[in-house]
Amino acid sequence: MSSHEHQDHEHHDHHDHDHPHAPPPDADGTLTYYQALELAVTSLLIEKSVFSADEMRRQIEAMDARHAGLGGRLVARAWVDQDFKARALADGSAAAREIGLEIGPLKLIVVENTPEVHNLVVCTLCSCYPRMLLGLPPDWYKSRAYRSRAVREPRAVLREFGTEIPDDIEVRVHDSTADMRYLVLPRRPAGTDGWAEERLAALATRDSMVGVALAQPT
Amino acid sequence: MRSHHDMGGLEAGPVEPTEHDYAPWEKRVDALMMLLSARGHxxxxxxxxxxxxxxxxxxxxxxxxxxxxxxxxxxLIQRGVLTSDEIGRRMSKVEAEHASEIAGRRAS
Structure with missing residues (x-):
């Protein structure tokens, strides 16, 4: 969490608690129409007890705590444990829960990169993404260029990310929906035999689990 | 005819590898979606x-x-949770408070 938000909270605490209100606008001096709309809607919903200011704060903290390291844990376990990998490919949601990753109600589908197949994930209609395991998606994932072209010319898109997939490797593109989120199980980099799971997990970067990059030894 | 958001397979320019740290207001919008959906709204x-x-x-x-x-x-308006009238009035209040806060900051 940024120090800025801490300031927001302190600011909150100094107020009287007779009436609920939204966090203050961002302190850079500008308040756009949409920022004002968010503050208005949030404060009304708090007033109507749809949720509390504290629940809002905790929700933001929970999302801030989501990052690609969680997906990396699943990948590393699959790299070291063939039985776990089989379970993950059969039922990604159950495998995530098995190692203590809370993914909510969404259906997680794990797709494996092999010497024959490279997988790439997109959401052409919007921005569906395994956010519980990777955090919020980067801007490019939600961009028109990525959404349009990933399904049409995936190899060209991959090249723009510096990822060259040889012609003899099939590229499979998975179009996500609100109910089905894909996570790529990248290939384990060579030269990592005997590495501890934790060290391996760091090699599974966000981009490698979306499929725009390969897991690389660092 | 396909709808505007349905852009899979269309031609487009290069993918710019852009990303930014989400601003607090963006995180609040995201949290709004999660909180409302968890509560069935x-x-x-x-x-x-x-x-x-x-x-x-x-x-x-x-x-x-x-x-x-x-x-x-x-x-929220379609579902009758909020009305556009109350949202409009609250926005005016938010904007007025913001303006006076900025004015106060300049004066001090």
Whole structure:
């Protein structure tokens, strides 16, 4: 969490608690129409007890705590444990829960990169993404260029990310929906035999689990 | 005819590898979606439908979370959770408070 938000909270605490209100606008001096709309809607919903200011704060903290390291844990376990990998490919949601990753109600589908197949994930209609395991998606994932072209010319898109997939490797593109989120199980980099799971997990970067990059030894 | 958001397979320019740290207000919009959906006040399909209803111009010119807060607001009005009148009045209040806060900061 940024120090800025801490300031927001302190600011909150100094107020009287007779009436609920939204966090203050961002302190850079500008308040756009949409920022004002968010503050208005949030404060009304708090007033109507749809949720509390504290629940809002905790929700933001929970999302801030989501990052690609969680997906990396699943990948590393699959790299070291063939039985776990089989379970993950059969039922990604159950495998995530098995190692203590809370993914909510969404259906997680794990797709494996092999010497024959490279997988790439997109959401052409919007921005569906395994956010519980990777955090919020980067801007490019939600961009028109990525959404349009990933399904049409995936190899060209991959090249723009510096990822060259040889012609003899099939590229499979998975179009996500609100109910089905894909996570790529990248290939384990060579030269990592005997590495501890934790060290391996760091090699599974966000981009490698979306499929725009390969897991690389660092 | 395909709808504007349905862009899979269309031609487009190069993918710019852009990303930014989400601003506090963007995180609050995201949290709004999660909180409302957990409480049964919004379904992801509604969120998307109301984003799509913004029309091509708005879709292309608004930022991602600008589209979301617009869609969330539309959904809450459609469901009768909030009225456009109370939202409008509260926005005026928020803007007035912000203006006086800025003025106060300049004066001090």
């Amino acid at each position: 919004l379904k992801v399909d509604e969120l998307r439908r109301n984003v799509e209803a913004l029309g091509p111009d708005a879709y292309d010119t608004m930022s991602y979370y600008e589209r979301w807060i617009s869609s969330i607001t539309a959904t």
